[in-house]
Amino acid sequence: MKMHPVKSSKIDVICYDEHTHKLRVSFREEKPRDFCHVPENTFTAFLNARSKSRFFKRNIEDSFPC
Numbered sequence: 001m002k003m004h005p006v007k008s009s010k011i012d013v014i015c016y017d018e019h020t021h022k023l024r025v026s027f028r029e030e031k032p033r034d035f036c037h038v039p040e041n042t043f044t045a046f047l048n049a050r051s052k053s054r055f056f057k058r059n060i061e062d063s064f065p066c
Contacts (some may be wrong), residue, residue: 001016001017001022001024002015002016003015003017004016004019004047006047006052007050007052008028008052008053009025009028009029009053010027010028010053011025011028011052011053012026012027012028012053013025013026014026014043014046014047014052016018016038016040016043018040020036021036021037021038021040022034022035022036022038022066023035023036023038023040023043023046023060023064025056025060029065034066035060035063035064035065035066036064036065036066037064038060038064042060043061045059046059046060
């Protein structure tokens with residue numbers, strides 16, 4: 001799982017495993033959360049999003065439960 005530190009007020013690190021399509025989001029003030037079956041293009045868009053928190057809320061939080 002590759003770690004990607006990001007600039008965000010709420011998110012600290014995004015980790016993604018391209019083989020299992022598992023995403024882990026580490027927050028600054030909450031426990032890390034795991035998401036399953038996340039397409040690689042969604043992960044890439046997340047990394048490239050101007051607002052990581054907004055992208056997370058709109059596209060990941062309720063869409064990829066494990």
